[in-house]
Amino acid sequence: MGPLQIKDLLLQAPESQSVTLKGWVRTKRESKNAIFIALNDGSTINNIQAVAQPGQFSPELLLTVTTGSCLKITGRLVESMGAGQNVEVQIEDLHVYGTADVDTYPLQPKKHSLEFLREIAHLRPRTNTFSAILRVRHTLAFAINKYFHDKGFFYLHTPIITASDAEGAGEMFRVTTLDLDKPPRTDEGKINYKEDFFGREANLTVSGQLEGELGAMALSKIYTFGPTFRAENSNTTRHLAEFWMIEPEMAFFELQDNMDLAEDFVKTVITYALENCKDDLNFLQNRLAEEDKNKPQNERSLPLLEKLRFVVDNPFERLTYTEAIEILLQSKPHKEKKFQFPVGWGIDLSSEHERYLVEKHFKKPVILTNYPREIKSFYMKLDDDGKTVRAMDVLFPGIGEIIGGSQREDNYEKLLERVNEVGIDPETIWWYLETRKFGTAPHSGFGLGFERLVLFVTGMTNIRDVIPFPRYPKSAEF
Amino acid sequence: MGPLQIKDLLLQAPESQSVTLKGWVRTKRESKNAIFIALNDGSTINNIQAVAQPGQFSPELLLTVTTGSCLKITGRLVESMGAGQNVEVQIEDLHVYGTADVDTYPLQPKKHSLEFLREIAHLRPRTNTFSAILRVRHTLAFAINKYFHDKGFFYLHTPIITASDAEGAGEMFRVTTLDLDKPPRTDEGKINYKEDFFGREANLTVSGQLEGELGAMALSKIYTFGPTFRAENSNTTRHLAEFWMIEPEMAFFELQDNMDLAEDFVKTVITYALENCKDDLNFLQNRLAEEDKNKPQNERSLPLLEKLRFVVDNPFERLTYTEAIEILLQSKPHKEKKFQFPVGWGIDLSSEHERYLVEKHFKKPVILTNYPREIKSFYMKLDDDGKTVRAMDVLFPGIGEIIGGSQREDNYEKLLERVNEVGIDPETIWWYLETRKFGTAPHSGFGLGFERLVLFVTGMTNIRDVIPFPRYPKSAEF
Numbered sequence: 010m011g012p013l014q015i016k017d018l019l020l021q022a023p024e025s026q027s028v029t030l031k032g033w034v035r036t037k038r039e040s041k042n043a044i045f046i047a048l049n050d051g052s053t054i055n056n057i058q059a060v061a062q063p064g065q066f067s068p069e070l071l072l073t074v075t076t077g078s079c080l081k082i083t084g085r086l087v088e089s090m091g092a093g094q095n096v097e098v099q100i101e102d103l104h105v106y107g108t109a110d111v112d113t114y115p116l117q118p119k120k121h122s123l124e125f126l127r128e129i130a131h132l133r134p135r136t137n138t139f140s141a142i143l144r145v146r147h148t149l150a151f152a153i154n155k156y157f158h159d160k161g162f163f164y165l166h167t168p169i170i171t172a173s174d175a176e177g178a179g180e181m182f183r184v185t186t187l188d189l190d191k192p193p194r195t196d197e198g199k200i201n202y203k204e205d206f207f208g209r210e211a212n213l214t215v216s217g218q219l220e221g222e223l224g225a226m227a228l229s230k231i232y233t234f235g236p237t238f239r240a241e242n243s244n245t246t247r248h249l250a251e252f253w254m255i256e257p258e259m260a261f262f263e264l265q266d267n268m269d270l271a272e273d274f275v276k277t278v279i280t281y282a283l284e285n286c287k288d289d290l291n292f293l294q295n296r297l298a299e300e301d302k303n304k305p306q307n308e309r310s311l312p313l314l315e316k317l318r319f320v321v322d323n324p325f326e327r328l329t330y331t332e333a334i335e336i337l338l339q340s341k342p343h344k345e346k347k348f349q350f351p352v353g354w355g356i357d358l359s360s361e362h363e364r365y366l367v368e369k370h371f372k373k374p375v376i377l378t379n380y381p382r383e384i385k386s387f388y389m390k391l392d393d394d395g396k397t398v399r400a401m402d403v404l405f406p407g408i409g410e411i412i413g414g415s416q417r418e419d420n421y422e423k424l425l426e427r428v429n430e431v432g433i434d435p436e437t438i439w440w441y442l443e444t445r446k447f448g449t450a451p452h453s454g455f456g457l458g459f460e461r462l463v464l465f466v467t468g469m470t471n472i473r474d475v476i477p478f479p480r481y482p483k484s485a486e487f
Numbered sequence: 488m489g490p491l492q493i494k495d496l497l498l499q500a501p502e503s504q505s506v507t508l509k510g511w512v513r514t515k516r517e518s519k520n521a522i523f524i525a526l527n528d529g530s531t532i533n534n535i536q537a538v539a540q541p542g543q544f545s546p547e548l549l550l551t552v553t554t555g556s557c558l559k560i561t562g563r564l565v566e567s568m569g570a571g572q573n574v575e576v577q578i579e580d581l582h583v584y585g586t587a588d589v590d591t592y593p594l595q596p597k598k599h600s601l602e603f604l605r606e607i608a609h610l611r612p613r614t615n616t617f618s619a620i621l622r623v624r625h626t627l628a629f630a631i632n633k634y635f636h637d638k639g640f641f642y643l644h645t646p647i648i649t650a651s652d653a654e655g656a657g658e659m660f661r662v663t664t665l666d667l668d669k670p671p672r673t674d675e676g677k678i679n680y681k682e683d684f685f686g687r688e689a690n691l692t693v694s695g696q697l698e699g700e701l702g703a704m705a706l707s708k709i710y711t712f713g714p715t716f717r718a719e720n721s722n723t724t725r726h727l728a729e730f731w732m733i734e735p736e737m738a739f740f741e742l743q744d745n746m747d748l749a750e751d752f753v754k755t756v757i758t759y760a761l762e763n764c765k766d767d768l769n770f771l772q773n774r775l776a777e778e779d780k781n782k783p784q785n786e787r788s789l790p791l792l793e794k795l796r797f798v799v800d801n802p803f804e805r806l807t808y809t810e811a812i813e814i815l816l817q818s819k820p821h822k823e824k825k826f827q828f829p830v831g832w833g834i835d836l837s838s839e840h841e842r843y844l845v846e847k848h849f850k851k852p853v854i855l856t857n858y859p860r861e862i863k864s865f866y867m868k869l870d871d872d873g874k875t876v877r878a879m880d881v882l883f884p885g886i887g888e889i890i891g892g893s894q895r896e897d898n899y900e901k902l903l904e905r906v907n908e909v910g911i912d913p914e915t916i917w918w919y920l921e922t923r924k925f926g927t928a929p930h931s932g933f934g935l936g937f938e939r940l941v942l943f944v945t946g947m948t949n950i951r952d953v954i955p956f957p958r959y960p961k962s963a964e965f
Binding site for chain 1 (some may be wrong): 664
């Protein structure tokens with residue numbers, strides 16, 4: 010079904026066989042002896058070169074063959090004499106499906122800024138950079154599904170619309186069918202959510218974890234891979250209002266198993282991308298190097314592939330929060346008062362602290378564990394000392410926290426105490442509490458922000474460039 | 488990482504080797520000579536039998552081993568003398584992680600109605616029926632990702648929050664951060680959406696198709712697999728407010744290719760489930776047969792596996808809408824005025840008509856094509872006669888429409904005409920229209936409701952039973 014993909018065509022042996030290809034013109038170049046058309050169909054970063062003879066086609070037809078126009082070409086696959094490709098197509102027949110007017114088509118063959126391309130997100134997948142990003146993104150998504158499937162995890166679709174705000178992870182989007190102009194009201198004059206679609210207040214989920222735990226307490230190992238939402242009004246290169254999360258939850262996993270899984274998981278999926286996206290990653294490595302040329306030496310990144318191999322090849326450094334604080338207290342920037350934020354046991358590590366540990370001190374990914382209970386979520390298992398919880402954060406160079414997780418509190422009384430402590434009405438999560446009442450077991454899980462991973466693997470710097478249609482304050486175009 | 492799964496343990500050769508297993512008690516049975524514990528960890532429908540000797544453990548400990556309690560068992564894997572299993576575990580050590588009080592744990596070993604289980608959706612994955620459904624659901628999801636990956640499609644995450652209502656597929660959920668009690672208003676007194684999070688009205692998506700097409704016009708072959716939403720107030724066994732859709736979009740595919748892909752796709756994923764979910768499908772087949780016993784003979788279903796193999800083994804019947812109307816006009820129920828709704832060219836086929844074609848006339852899946860333009864969406868490609876469009880609906884026995892798709896209108900002028908005809912403001916989908924302006928090409932796609940597929944493969948009858956946490960009017964629990 011459908012045409013031969015250019016990715017596959019480029020691998021064929023040139024035996025003058027008849028081939029038909031379909032794709033979009035990247036460039037057209039005319040010389041005295043030939044007309045060269047570089048055609049791309051999005052299956053690969055590489056174009057195929059199609060060659061016509063002068064006079065073979067009418068000037069009128071050739072005028073419509075411009076960057077962005079869509080062609081069907083029939084011809085012979087032959088060895089290429091040009092540099093940079095093994096095969097090319099001698100055109101026998103050429104049909105233009107759709108033109109792209111040179112005066113109005115925005116993607117002319119020149120450098121476009123990422124900012125400009127964000128404004129034409131409907132067309133940017135036609136550029137080398139964004140098609141490479143989307144192929145890498147696909148490959149990572151597939152690797153994630155394959156990893157968990159191979160390990161006996163079940164993909165669980167946790168709900169997107171939720172009536173519980175238990176995670177308390179920040180601002181939520183309201184989901185409603187009420188008439189905002191004239192909402193129904195109770196006798197007391199309050200909004201009457203009983204008349205809303207779900208008969209109660211409903212929001213977009215910030216995490217599938219709580220429901221994921223329900224699955225793990227029945228199927229042992231589950232993972233979610235779905236959209237999550239934050240209505241935070243933050244216009245940064247690291248935040249989206251809508252993003253995809255992967256959240257595995259495992260019965261019978263303690264903190265150590267959780268760390269082992271997180272490290273093995275992230276290494277395996279990055280390895281899969283390294284093995285299956287060679288051309289795209291090479292392209293993105295060059296793009297990054299090109300961009301870095303404008304930066305001072307000390308701000309330049311490692312070459313992309315080197316950075317990825319480094320993560321894959323080295324064991325992550327594992328230490329407790331308490332040990333990390335010790336290191337920070339002994340550090341040069343702390344002693345020289347170069348840190349913007351104070352260091353001390355109990356603080357929520359800030360980005361500068363995490364970066365110091367990962368990029369300066371250990372120079373590799375770090376897993377920090379056993380954080381103070383006060384700065385972590387209610388569902389994390391209390392350590393025996395009563396002061397820390399079995400949390401773990403995986404910190405990556407340049408990215409910061411890429412994975413956050415913990416062993417979950419499996420003791421009903423201790424969990425209930427924490428729920429009350431943080432001010433959640435236990436009635437609203439009766440179903441979550443019941444998993445600790447009936448057949449409880451030690452269990453763990455973590456969350457990975459998918460776009461953070463794609464950001465890391467592609468070497469891009471703005472999260473709006475690694476999701477097809479980014480959602481952020483004042484922007485829901487496309 | 489983590490314990491050995493019972494699924495794998497059941498395949499080991501019994502050599503008195505030491506094993507550790509963790510899971511939940513399904514049943515406990517005490518005889519004079521032994522205590523039998525059936526343990527399940529959700530990795531398989533099959534339990535493993537663990538055997539203790541009378542007096543081996545204290546009566547107090549054994550009293551806490553009840554249905555639903557969670558255990559860690561260490562013992563020897565030996566050949567089983569009992570019927571129904573090859574191996575069993577001679578218990579050496581037994582630890583109870585969590586009890587399940589017999590008086591309050593809702594899942595006692597007896598038959599529970601599906602209605603009751605829906606009210607305890609947090610626990611129902613611990614039942615045989617729902618764990619089987621969730622494993623089949625996982626397997627189908629994996630098969631879908633694998634199918635498209637193998638065929639060179641890229642998984643595209645289209646947006647969940649959208650400002651366009653172009654699909655017009657029904658009622659949408661509003662997404663907002665405005666204060667419903669005192670929303671900001673314009674000078675004219677209208678709700679001021681400029682102050683909303685996205686600076687405009689935003690909704691939950693009803694389909695990723697339009698954005699999917701943008702991807703296909705750059706990467707050639709993409710698919711979406713994500714949640715979609717309908718705020719329809721319908722309380723039926725076929726509708727959910729939140730459900731998952733799969734939407735492939737392919738450049739250079741015409742209607743014929745689209746049909747070929749749809750048929751190959753659905754057959755391949757069902758075959759994958761048949762090959763990889765044998766135990767679960769056998770269980771679900773028996774469940775269905777059991778349920779059918781209470782029905783009159785003529786309302787009983789085919790055995791589940793027979794029904795699935797039938798779909799996989801036979802070519803789908805392909806005919807045009809016009810031909811289907813002819814058949815219906817010649818049919819016995821029409822002539823005997825047994826159809827509730829009238830038959831005639833131009834009607835939107837109702838369920839009884841579709842069922843007649845699929846279940847009575849052809850007795851196999853049917854692909855209907857070339858529907859009247861008036862009853863189909865604006866984006867479908869107009870046929871040369873100007874009366875019909877290149878739509879295709881795949882109809883399944885017992886399910887009705889499982890796939891809906893079409894070749895897309897790729898002509899800018901014709902598309903614009905239809906957009907205006909149906910009353911969409913072209914400004915709101917300028918980006919969609921531009922794909923026809925710049926490098927347009929013939930292209931096609933379709934949508935598959937994931938839960939409809941799971942319904943068909945599991946033989947369940949209520950769509951609320953094939954998604955972990957169903958969302959429907961007045962219900963957003965868990």
